[in-house]
Amino acid sequence: MSTSADISHAAQLLRDGGLVAIPTETVYGLAAHALDPLAVARVFAAKGRPNFDPLIVHVPEREALADLVSEFPATAVKLAEQFWPGPLTMVLPKRDIVPDIVTAGLSSVAIRIPDHPVAQALLKEAGIPLAAPSANPFGRLSPTTAAHVREQLGDAVDFILDGGPCRVGVESTVVQITGDQVQLLRPGGVTLEELEAVVGSVVIPSANAHPSSAAQPSPGTLPQHYAPGTPLILATGDDQAPASGKRTGLLCLTAPSNTIAYVVVEELSNTGNLTEAAANFFAALRRLDAAGLDVIIAQPFRDTGLGRALNDRLTRAATK
Structure with a gap:
């Protein structure tokens, strides 16, 4: 210190x-x-x-x-x-x-x-x-x-x-x-x-309001950002199963009951606390990135409170 x-x-x-x-x-x-x-x-x-x-x-x-x-x-x-x-x-x-x-x-x-x-x-x-x-x-x-x-x-x-x-x-x-x-x-x-x-009311601009080649009104608004070196897939619906033959890691708020197919599972909060999840978020992604994986699957968060910020980071980090 x-x-x-x-x-x-x-x-x-x-x-x-x-x-x-x-x-x-x-x-x-x-x-x-x-x-x-x-x-x-x-x-x-x-x-x-x-x-x-x-x-x-x-x-x-x-x-x-x-x-x-x-x-x-x-x-x-x-x-x-x-x-x-x-x-x-x-x-x-x-x-x-x-x-x-x-x-x-x-x-x-x-x-x-x-x-x-x-x-x-x-x-x-x-x-x-x-x-x-x-x-x-x-x-x-x-x-x-x-x-x-x-x-x-x-x-x-x-x-x-x-x-x-x-x-x-x-x-x-x-x-x-x-x-x-x-x-x-x-x-x-x-x-x-x-x-x-x-x-009171807060204006939320559309996703394409600021072209990526123009001066940005704020940092962190470009479509690709906050990314690990390992490809990251944002799971949607049932699309959370590891790809066959690939070393797959999972980033999740709370771990699912069956994780045997994953090489590494990073659970951000075993109580589902978004404040705890945010504090652990980047360090957990960093550990997954260092684990020699072929792909990281990330489960989205509920889109309220800090979950909105975490989903924003995952969306920008996801492989395009």
Whole structure:
């Protein structure tokens, strides 16, 4: 686990244009000085990330927003009061100080306040906003431990802060705020039901609203994302039987009564708890990916609460 000296070292690296992997409550992020275009360019290079996919900017408190966003409407205030610090990202009109490389050239910026003691301590000590996508090669499984970052990015990162396993386990929910309207761009750690309890109706765009070659309004919206190297099939109906002669693994909320045909079974929660399942999700997929399988079969989740975010990740991870 990282010490206060580690945090001080990481803060200096970031001020100097370095890359630091940081723990958050969602997944580990690859952080750089958000207002330094050269530092941010290193993030894109390290991940192999296309420049039309914007980054999320992390700040320690709401007072830090004044320099970054030009509007913070009443709806955003309501959401901030309820969910910040926490796994909610808001897309808001940006100020000119935010470099275009951070926002994919868009006039908006994605902002959140993380709810993790190490991330909070780092942001306060560094004194700068941090642009931080997930600390993994673009399109691959998100890291939920420091070891995952080490395995995937290695020497591409100047320093890794270890804050233990991520508590939430899936990325933040992303919403775009336009006046009183709230549009859900990416499901995540804050559920649709929780959002609606605060702001009422939430707009959900159609699946093809944002062409994959155009600047994306939010990270995590491309059709292929969050994927293991092993082919993944999303089971539908009775299509859950292992293919004959293939080494098959199963990802499921709760294990079925007969699992003998599977080489590996990853049960995310033996009580069917979606919060527990989300916390275990990426680590379980990573173990399946490392098991020498020919194919992974994933059972979909009930499409409510955190199940909506988990289904989104599975749909994007599935072999196209």
